[in-house]
Amino acid sequence: MLVAFSTESQTRIDAHFGLAPAFALYDVTPEAITAKGFVYCPQEFASDADKEDKVESRMHILRGCAVVYCTSIGGPAAARLVQSGIHPLKVPEGTPIEGELNRLQTLLAGSPPPWLRKRLQQEKMTKEDE
Structure with a gap:
């Protein structure tokens, strides 16, 4: 299962999505x-329209991930992630x-x-189809 962590330090989860x-x-x-x-x-990103592109850009970068850990994420961005099959998890800063x-x-x-069981089943079925 591919997992992503939002990070500034590269060792801790210390960034907003x-x-x-x-x-x-x-x-x-x-x-x-x-x-x-x-x-x-x-x-x-200069404008609000660009902010929508930012979420889309990050979803593209994270394609294939099952989970993304972050310190915070806005509701609309979280909903878009879930719709794309990525589950956002918020954890305390510095985890x-x-x-x-x-x-x-x-x-x-x-x-x-x-x-998580559902995601594992989906991944298993995908691998069996390959």
């Missing part, structure tokens, strides 16, 4: 955590990425919440 300069990407399974690198985001990776891996190995 719409203001994050980068997202750290990881592939997480019950057996392993694999770093996939960082994707960097453009930061300059270590490593801790959330370990927590997610434990969830995957045990009894994940319903929304």
Whole structure:
């Protein structure tokens, strides 16, 4: 499962979804955590119309992710993410990425919440179709 973390420091979840300069990407399974690198985001948007493009741009960058962790996210942006199949999770600013990776891996190995089980089933069906 591909997971993203909004980050300024590259080690902590310390950025608002719409203001994050980068997202750290990881592939997480019950057996392993694999770093996939960082994707960097453009930061300059002059008008409200550009703000809509910002959300679209970030959704494009995060395509394939199941979850994105951030310190904050606006309601409309969160709704658009969910509609695109990405589940936003808000955590306290400064939360270590490593801790959330370990927590997610434990969830995957045990009894994940319903929304996560559904996503895992979707990914499993997609892989079987390939």
